[in-house]
Amino acid sequence: MFRYILRRVxxxxxTLLIVTFLVYLALRIGxxxxxxxxxxxxxxxxxxxxxxxxxxxxxxNFVQGYFxxxxxxxxxxxxxxIKGRREVWPxxxxxxxxxxxxxxxxxxxxxxxxLIAGVLAALRPGGKRDVFINTSAFVGISxxxxxxxxxxxxxxxxxxxxxxxxxxFPTSGVYPAGHTGFDLFLMLKFMAxxxxxxxxxxxxxxxxxxxxxxxDVLNSDYMRTARSKGISERRVxxxxxxxxxxxxxxxxxxxxxxxxxxxxxxxxxxxSYPGMGLYFLKSFGxxxxxxxxxxxxxxxxSVLFFNLIADISYAWLDPRIRLE
Amino acid sequence: MAEKVLEIRDLHVTFDTPSxxxxxxxxxxxxVSAGELLxxxxxxxxxxxxxxxxxxxxxxxxxxxxxxxLLAGEQLIGASAKQMRSVRGRLLSMIFQDxxxxxxxxxxxxxxxxxxLRSHQNLSARDADKRAVELLDxxxxxxxxxxxxxxxxxxxxxxxxxxxxxxxxxxxxxVLIADEPTTALDVTVQAQILEVIERVQERFGTAVVLxxxxxxxxxxxxxxxxVMYAGRNVEQGTIESLFDHxxxxxTRGLLASLPRPxxxxxxxxxxxxxxxxNPPSGCAFHTRCEYAADICKGEMxxxxxxxxxxxxxxxxxxxxxxxxxx
Numbered sequence: 001m002f003r004y005i006l007r008r009v010x011x012x013x014x015t016l017l018i019v020t021f022l023v024y025l026a027l028r029i030g031x032x033x034x035x036x037x038x039x040x041x042x043x044x045x046x047x048x049x050x051x052x053x054x055x056x057x058x059x060x061n062f063v064q065g066y067f068x069x070x071x072x073x074x075x076x077x078x079x080x081x082i083k084g085r086r087e088v089w090p091x092x093x094x095x096x097x098x099x100x101x102x103x104x105x106x107x108x109x110x111x112x113x114x115l116i117a118g119v120l121a122a123l124r125p126g127g128k129r130d131v132f133i134n135t136s137a138f139v140g141i142s143x144x145x146x147x148x149x150x151x152x153x154x155x156x157x158x159x160x161x162x163x164x165x166x167x168x169f170p171t172s173g174v175y176p177a178g179h180t181g182f183d184l185f186l187m188l189k190f191m192a193x194x195x196x197x198x199x200x201x202x203x204x205x206x207x208x209x210x211x212x213x214x215x216d217v218l219n220s221d222y223m224r225t226a227r228s229k230g231i232s233e234r235r236v237x238x239x240x241x242x243x244x245x246x247x248x249x250x251x252x253x254x255x256x257x258x259x260x261x262x263x264x265x266x267x268x269x270x271x272s273y274p275g276m277g278l279y280f281l282k283s284f285g286x287x288x289x290x291x292x293x294x295x296x297x298x299x300x301x302s303v304l305f306f307n308l309i310a311d312i313s314y315a316w317l318d319p320r321i322r323l324e
Numbered sequence: 325m326a327e328k329v330l331e332i333r334d335l336h337v338t339f340d341t342p343s344x345x346x347x348x349x350x351x352x353x354x355x356v357s358a359g360e361l362l363x364x365x366x367x368x369x370x371x372x373x374x375x376x377x378x379x380x381x382x383x384x385x386x387x388x389x390x391x392x393x394l395l396a397g398e399q400l401i402g403a404s405a406k407q408m409r410s411v412r413g414r415l416l417s418m419i420f421q422d423x424x425x426x427x428x429x430x431x432x433x434x435x436x437x438x439x440x441l442r443s444h445q446n447l448s449a450r451d452a453d454k455r456a457v458e459l460l461d462x463x464x465x466x467x468x469x470x471x472x473x474x475x476x477x478x479x480x481x482x483x484x485x486x487x488x489x490x491x492x493x494x495x496x497x498x499v500l501i502a503d504e505p506t507t508a509l510d511v512t513v514q515a516q517i518l519e520v521i522e523r524v525q526e527r528f529g530t531a532v533v534l535x536x537x538x539x540x541x542x543x544x545x546x547x548x549x550x551v552m553y554a555g556r557n558v559e560q561g562t563i564e565s566l567f568d569h570x571x572x573x574x575t576r577g578l579l580a581s582l583p584r585p586x587x588x589x590x591x592x593x594x595x596x597x598x599x600x601x602n603p604p605s606g607c608a609f610h611t612r613c614e615y616a617a618d619i620c621k622g623e624m625x626x627x628x629x630x631x632x633x634x635x636x637x638x639x640x641x642x643x644x645x646x647x648x649x650x
Contacts, residue, residue: 221425227382228420229491230413231443233405239439243430319475320429 005312012304016297017070023296024057024066027289033058036287037082055079056289069293079290081283091279092294096261098174099268099275101187103260106195110202111253117203118210119242125215133207140204149197149270156193169193172272194271198264202256209252214245247317251310258306262299329498329531330356330379330416335391335401337371337378337555346601348374350555351391353627356499359529361522363546363563365539365578367597371555372535376501380418381408396498414444417492419521421504423485427476433460433487434472440494459490462527463520482513486520493524500524503535518545539582543567551575554598554608556624561633567649571635573613579649607637615643 027033037052038044044052053059056079057069072078078088121133157167169192170176179186217223218241226240227233263277272278276295283291315321337349349371356362366372378389379400393400395415400408420426427436437459438452447455453472460468463486476484485505492500502521506514522545525532534546542549542563549566551559551574559572570576577593595612598604604611610620619638627634630641637643 221420221422222428224382225420225426225488225491226428228380228412228418229440229443230409230411231439232409240428240431244428247430318430320477 001312001315005308008308008311012301012308015304016300019300020070020293020297021066023300024069024293025062027292027296028058028062028065031287031289033287033289036289040082040286040288052079052082058289073293073297078294081291082288083286088291088294091291092298095263095274095276095279095295096298098273099261099263099277102191102194102198102264102268102273102275103257105191106198106202106264107253107257107260109195110199111206113199114203114206115210115249117207119214121207121211122214122218123237130211134211137204137207140200141208143200145197145201145264145266146270148200149193149267152193152196153270174274194264194267194273197267206249206253209249210245213248214241217241217245220244243317247314250317251314254306254310254313258303258309261302261306326357326359328355329358329396330354330533331392331394332375332379333392333394335375335378335393336389337374337383338388340386340388341601343601347603348555348600349378350603351624352552352555352557354550354557354560356531356533358498358531359525360547361525361532361534361545363542363549364533364535364552365537365542365549366552367537369597369600370552372552373503375552376418376503376533376535380412380416380501381405382412382418410444413440413497414495415498417495417497417500419485419488419492419500419502419505422508423481423488424508426488427484429476431475432472433474433476433479437472437487437491437494440491444495455494456490459494460487462493462524463487463490464516465490481509482516485509485513485517489517489520489524493528493530496528497530499531499533501533501535504537505534506538506541507536514541521545539578551578554603555600556608556636557627558609558636559633560627564650565632569631569633569648570646571630571633571640571643572609572637573615573643574609576646577612582649584649615639 033056034049034053037049041048054068055072055077057065057067057072059065059068080087081091117133117137121130124130152169153171156169157171161167170190171193174190175183175186223236223240226236261276263275263280265277265281267273268275268277269281276298279291280295282288283295332352332354335349335352335354336347339346339348348369352371352375354362354364354375364372364376374383374387377383378387379393379395381400381403383389389401391401395411398407398411398415400411403411427433431439434453434456437456438447438449441447441452441455442449445452457468457472460471465471465483465486471479476487479487489505500521505521506517509517518541521532521534524530534542536542546563548562549560550557551566551572553574559566559570559575566575567579570579574593577591580591581593583590593612598608598611604621606621606623607613607616607625610616613620617639625636625638627636628640630637
């Protein structure tokens with residue numbers, strides 16, 4: 001197992017190199033980083049432009065340019081953003097922290113309630129409870145986040161203020177304007193609505209995964225064997241049913257978390273939540289190559305990392321899977 | 325005759341289906357004596373598995389079960405869920421058809437056996453594990469100590485069926501129900517599994533009910549046979565009498581359709597088993613019976629003594645004597 005993990009980590013280095021090269025190519029071909037620089041900084045001198053090309057590895061030769069970029073990236077000589085010459089790392093770090101906070105809160109809440117709803121639905125398939133949970137899940141999946149986000153903003157902020165004189169939850173940002181320092185309560189209040197929007201999607205999706213996975217397991221022969229032992233129904237369900245039913249769900253969950261790091265673009269945008277999604281939208285809109293490349297590296301790395309987590313948890317839950 | 329451990333009287337099982345009620349078992353009477361091996365034969369859908377799943381209390385809730393099942397004097401029909409849990413695995417246990425799916429893939433073999441032990445006996449985890457290894461040895465698994473730490477996928481089909489047997493006999497039950505235990509296995513492995521079941525029966529004095537559609541299997545191991553058709557028993561008797569002079573036309577048909585040395589063509593029973601949503605009136609076999617007469621369509625014939633057999637055929641006395649299949 002340990003050797004497997006080591007090998008996977010070692011393999012992720014060439015994967016990272018290949019994918020970042022492809023991303024570099026895509027950004028070079030799809031956007032024109034030099035033109036973006038000139039557009040944002042119209043009065044930049046020839047020397048400035050040459051320096052910009054040099055530190056970003058924007059040589060006419062893509063391969064040479066990529067390795068130049070890579071060398072600067074690895075040694076920590078990150079070029080500054082084209083707009084305002086900001087340092088990239090602090091901005092990226094803040095965006096990551098904000099997205100991880102929102103993403104993990106929504107994932108924890110979403111998967112927790114999603115699994116409970118799925119189990120409750122599967123225990124009496126076709127019953128009233130099942131129909132209710134299934135229908136709600138269908139509605140939850142069908143409402144796009146930009147609709148539910150706007151509805152929540154209307155309800156908890158606009159109308160709430162109208163009815164009770166004060167809005168219940170703020171609708172944008174992480175802290176009120178001008179706030180400095182850390183304030184957990186305030187932070188949670190600002191996170192509430194975006195978390196709710198994302199969590200509803202996750203609850204809806206996972207209740208359906210869990211329901212079908214558990215139904216499969218409940219109909220299997222080993223559940224009958226377990227019952228024939230005369231052990232309690234609770235034990236049959238938890239020890240024999242849940243562990244098997246969770247195998248596929250956990251794997252999907254690990255992969256999903258990996259993609260959340262990429263930001264919840266729509267939700268973050270509507271709530272002006274400064275996470276990875278908003279970071280990407282802004283820097284992509286401005287063609288800000290120095291901001292975009294490190295963002296891409298983070299995304300690729302997190303997908304690789306959570307793929308590994310998915311494989312390990314799969315092997316850990318299911319003895320039939322051997323990691324070698 | 326030995327003491328009766330399992331007495332089934334007038335057992336009915338009805339399933340509510342979208343096309344109406346389906347009576348899968350229509351009044352089965354059956355006795356199992358201590359230490360005997362009773363074979364139950366019948367085609368698919370004859371109600372043989374359902375009868376015993378009802379006995380175990382393992383049918384889904386939508387099945388309606390009536391009648392009487394006495395296990396060592398204890399009434400199981402209408403018993404509380406708690407009472408049934410205490411009986412299952414302790415007095416009554418079951419081996420299932422497909423060993424490949426009967427074991428939980430994510431738990432170790434030893435744990436699956438000790439779970440059975442600890443649910444009915446006050447054993448420490450260590451003692452239960454030790455006993456689990458002994459049980460694996462009893463059912464003929466080599467290196468039981470190492471094998472107990474393995475998972476089901478590391479076992480072959482025959483070996484898994486041995487494990488299922490080890491689980492079933494863990495608490496030394498009075499009655500062991502084996503529901504087609506060899507159907508999913510190779511012929512050579514089938515013989516080994518039957519040997520294990522016989523060995524267990526002799527060693528622990530367990531009464532065994534062997535459900536099968538394979539008369540060859542019955543002939544090898546059973547003491548007595550119960551033939552079922554369309555949710556009723558049609559004939560019962562000792563293995564010798566039944567194979568020597570079967571009297572019910574269905575039993576005759578089953579035996580005549582078996583391949584035997586020196587026989588050129590098999591003689592199948594014509595027609596198909598009846599649709600149990602709408603079973604034929606009277607003796608359900610009359611639609612396929614070469615001796616059927618008008619009287620057969622009247623009432624369902626009960627089992628009555630006929631020589632040394634119990635036969636549910638109103639015309640049993642009038643029929644020509646059957647050839648012997650010994």
